[in-house]
Amino acid sequence: MSNQNSVISAHNVVKTFGAVRALDDLSLEIAPGEVHGFLGPNGSGKSTTMRILLGLMRQDSGTVRIFNRDPWHDAVALHRRLAYVPGDVELWPNLTGGEVIDMFLRLRGQYAHTRTRRNELVERFDLDPRKKTRTYSKGNRQKVALISALASDVDLLLLDEPTSGLDPLMEAEFQEIIKEERLKGRSVLLSSHILAQVEALSDRLSIIRAGRVVESGTLAELRHMTRTTFEVETTHSVEALVGLSYVHNIRTSGARSLFEVDAEHIQDVMARLTRLQTQSIVAHPPTLEQLLMRHYSHEVPS
Amino acid sequence: MTAIELKHDHTLSGTGALLRFMLRRDRIRTNAWVVGIGVAAFYFAHAIQVIAESADELRSLTIMFADPVGRMMSGPGFGMEEPTHERFFASGYVLYLYILIALMSAFTVVRHTRMEEQTGRAELIRANVVGRHSTLTATLVLTGAANAVVAALVWMAAFTAGYAAIGSALVALGGFVVGLFFAGVAAVTSQLCETSRGAAATAGGAIGVAFLIRMGGDAAEPGGSAASWFSPLAWSQQTAPYVDDRWWPLLLTVGGTILLLWLSFSLSARRDLGASLLPTRPGRPNARPTLGSPLGLAFHTLKGTLRGWGIALILTGLMFGSFAQTMVDAADDLPQEMAQIFAGEDMVKGYLAYAALFVAVFVAAMVVGAMQQLRNEETHGRAELGLSTPMSRVTWLGAHVTVLLLGIATVLVAVGSLMGVGAVAVLQGNSEGFFVELLAACVHQAPAVLAVVGIVVAFFGWLPRASGSVGWAIVGYSAIMANFGQLLELPQFFHELNIFGHLSPYPVEAVSWTSVVILTGMGVTGILVGLLGWHLREINRA
Structure with a gap:
């Protein structure tokens, strides 16, 4: 049920384009002050979701609320409280980057009191605001959209793969800025297929596949559902572990072995390893990569 | 063991493949231009016979093309003292066919050269086994071919209207060389300007200037004056088709074209891919207040x-x-x-x-x-x-x-x-x-x-x-x-x-x-x- 306090609350959203079911019963819940990672490959429905949240498209069925209002009907009122960065930024080719940023701030009626912030962001993103946007690379166009969104005085940021064109230095700067925004209490919906980015920034995350959220929770919760990787060196053969239902993918070369263990059986495996006279052990939690691979590599979407 | 044999690679490698690719991409746009100009030519050539059937009617219409204002808009007006349908066609309408041909050629060249560079598609192409000059060469071949077809249609239009074969050939050839000339102009502006809009606008401006120069030249005297010899649009009309039928003014256009093509190839060899010889000016770092509403x-x-x-x-x-x-x-x-x-x-x-x-x-x-x-x-x-x-x-x-x-x-x-x-x-x-x-x-x-x-x-x-x-x-x-x-x-x-x-x-x-x-x-x-x-x-x- 829709939580009154949620910043974004979407339930059973369906959106079809002809025969294609772009969103298939999608549900999403974002709390105030939360940075929410929205993870999925290309074509999984991330951008369609964003555009429904912006009120540019309307869902066929299901409910969508932002700040407890309908994004289709109250688009203008809601847009005072949110800012958006599209995945593919197209700008007016004969305006300079600086002009575009200022135009957006003025359209929001926030020109005067955001000057310092705007100039600071231009500096931090290392953007030359005097160049016409037609000469900008994808990364620079993205910076323009990011600066005008981040300089805006809003409660919610909708960022659709905002850093896909940025270099690693700028990516780091972006992460720094998003952390600052979180401290200010802003909510962020950050769509991405870059796992490291979502991992570093998100409080919670949702994984979308074929228009449906397949996993949602904090990073810890999601990791819990999956396997820990062990890298061990043992005197005795790890033969004893083979065939256990909760130990997977054993690969052995010499004394070294590599395998994965279901989270709830780690205790048991540790006990068995002791008996095999373990010389060295490295265990690491599952990466998002593994998490994602599990959802995407197996079966073909129905 | 055989060494990897480097094929004879040069600056024109891949031109043929590029040309086929361009033809595929242009199969609607260029054909529309060609057919459009062809239809216009048929209309111009035939309509005049319907509008003014008799010699008297024709004579009364010549005032539209023979007086100074008329010449300003349509050309030097050769043979208007004794108007015929074919002379009327050449004096009154051909200039506008030439302008269409010039526009088609300039836009086609810019579209396949500077626009490709601006969008970054040229980079994708040039990363293949494609020579430095291949794109420009293929573009010019394409434009030349389009112009040849247009010229053939123009000739057919005039010939089927019953006009003299030689004069009609001069009209058609005049269009052909004007097309090549402005293709050359666009090939140069594409080296100079960083954006396709800038390159197309500069080439379009050159067509405009050519028009203005001949406007002054042709308005001054029947048959054109000195200023008429400084515009490629005028050169093609100076052949005086159906009156004097002289070929040599077209040599000026051909010479100019050769010069322009040489210039464009040498300029393109002097610059980096995507760069231009005229740098773009930086703009305003902040927006004017009027923009933000x-x-x-x-x-x-x-x-x-x-x-x-x-x-x-x-x-x-x-x-x-x-x-x-x-x-x-x-x-x-x-x-x-x-x-x-x-x-x-x-x-x-x-x-x-x-x-x-x-x-x-x-x-x-x-x-x-x-x-x-x-x-x-x-x-x-x-x-x-x-x-x-x-x-x-x-x-x-x-x-x-x-x-x-x-x-x-x-x-x-x-x-x-x-x-x-x-x-x-x-x-x-x-x-x-x-x-x-x-x-x-x-x-x-x-x-x-x-x-x-x-x-x-x-x-x-x-x-x-x-x-x-x-x-x-x-x-x-x-x-x-x-x-x-x-x-x-x-x-x-x-x-x-x-x-x-x-x-x-x-x-x-x-x-x-x-x-x-x-x-x-x-x-x-x-x-x-x-x-x-x-x-x-x-x-x-x-």
């Missing part, structure tokens, strides 16, 4: 289109006005068919009413162009960005339509005024009333233009994909009906269908207020319906 945004989006059409139409208006005296002189002995186009007994007033109608149809074209730009804003995702701010959809479209309506009003008033100024300047004697009448005649067309706005905006709101084609269909139909509606004996229904046919031909007849009210109502309703549709529909739905 829905109207400011709308104005910025549309100003280029409005300015371009506006300037062209104002010049056209000035030209129409300055023709007024010629029409007075010609009024007595115009053939019946021409009099039908320029409705009414009072020849000059009829001419002025026609001029206002002509301008209005082009203002409608401006409307369709501007609305297509809005559609582009939507499909390119810029509308989406603007609408992600607290600006409602109705405000967005409303602001753009407001700017468009202001643009229409400005253009109609400016064109009317300048037409009036032109007419008053050339008319001898009682011409005081003309200024006001011409201004009123242009403003009087506003309801019809408004009706077109209404229809196109309504389509934009409900069936956006059809809005462009519907708009151009209306403009095309109106243009045909305005020029030939009276000549063709069509059922009344076809006249009813013509939006511009409902207004009375003011100043020949009194204003028909019923039509004004109905057309205005259509326009306003259409805009409101469009706003509603845009409010209800999804943005940029795939």
Whole structure:
């Protein structure tokens, strides 16, 4: 049920384009002050979701609320409280980057009191605001959209793969800025297929596949559902572990072995390893990569 | 062991493959140009025989091309003392075929060279086994081939009209070399400018300058004066087809073309891919305050289109006005068919009413162009960005339509005024009333233009994909009906269908207020319906 306090609350959203079911019963819940990672490959429905949240498209069925209002009907009122960065930024080719940023701030009626912030962001993103946007690379166009969104005085940021064109230095700067925004209490919906980015920034995350959220929770919760990787060196053969239902993918070369263990059986495996006279052990939690691979590599979407 | 043998690679590698690729990409656009120019040539060559059947009628029409103003607009006017249909074709219409050919060539070259670099597609191509000069070479071959086909069509057009084979060949060849020359100009501007828009505008400007130079040269004396020898458009007309049939002026064009091609290849070898020889200037780091409002945004989006059409139409208006005296002189002995186009007994007033109608149809074209730009804003995702701010959809479209309506009003008033100024300047004697009448005649067309706005905006709101084609269909139909509606004996229904046919031909007849009210109502309703549709529909739905 829709939580009154949620910043974004979407339930059973369906959106079809002809025969294609772009969103298939999608549900999403974002709390105030939360940075929410929205993870999925290309074509999984991330951008369609964003555009429904912006009120540019309307869902066929299901409910969508932002700040407890309908994004289709109250688009203008809601847009005072949110800012958006599209995945593919197209700008007016004969305006300079600086002009575009200022135009957006003025359209929001926030020109005067955001000057310092705007100039600071231009500096931090290392953007030359005097160049016409037609000469900008994808990364620079993205910076323009990011600066005008981040300089805006809003409660919610909708960022659709905002850093896909940025270099690693700028990516780091972006992460720094998003952390600052979180401290200010802003909510962020950050769509991405870059796992490291979502991992570093998100409080919670949702994984979308074929228009449906397949996993949602904090990073810890999601990791819990999956396997820990062990890298061990043992005197005795790890033969004893083979065939256990909760130990997977054993690969052995010499004394070294590599395998994965279901989270709830780690205790048991540790006990068995002791008996095999373990010389060295490295265990690491599952990466998002593994998490994602599990959802995407197996079966073909129905 | 065999060493990897480096094939004979040079700066032209891959030209053939690129050419095939270009032909595939251009199979609609270039063919449309070629066929369009071919059809225009057939029309020009054959229509004159219908408009002026007898030698007397022909003689009375020569005044349009033989007097200074006429020569200004159409060329040196060889052999007008003894007019024939073929001479009339060469003097009156061929210049406009040449301009179309020049535009086709320049745009084709820019599209395949600078635009490819600007979008980064050239990089993708050049990363393959493709030589430094291959793209430019393939582009020029493509443009040359298109020009050859056009030339063949032009020759066929003239020959099937029964005109002399040699003179017709000169007309066709003149077009061919003009095409190559301006392909060369565009190949150079594509090296100089960083953007395809800049390169196309500079090349287009060169065509304009060539036109202006020959305007002065040809107006000065029949057969052209010294200034006529400084414009490639004039060189092709100096062959005096069907009169002197001389070939050598074309050597000037060929020489110039060779020079331009050499220049473009050597310039392109001197620069990096994607770079230009004229650097772009940096712009403003901050926006002017006017930009940050829905109207400011709308104005910025549309100003280029409005300015371009506006300037062209104002010049056209000035030209129409300055023709007024010629029409007075010609009024007595115009053939019946021409009099039908320029409705009414009072020849000059009829001419002025026609001029206002002509301008209005082009203002409608401006409307369709501007609305297509809005559609582009939507499909390119810029509308989406603007609408992600607290600006409602109705405000967005409303602001753009407001700017468009202001643009229409400005253009109609400016064109009317300048037409009036032109007419008053050339008319001898009682011409005081003309200024006001011409201004009123242009403003009087506003309801019809408004009706077109209404229809196109309504389509934009409900069936956006059809809005462009519907708009151009209306403009095309109106243009045909305005020029030939009276000549063709069509059922009344076809006249009813013509939006511009409902207004009375003011100043020949009194204003028909019923039509004004109905057309205005259509326009306003259409805009409101469009706003509603845009409010209800999804943005940029795939």
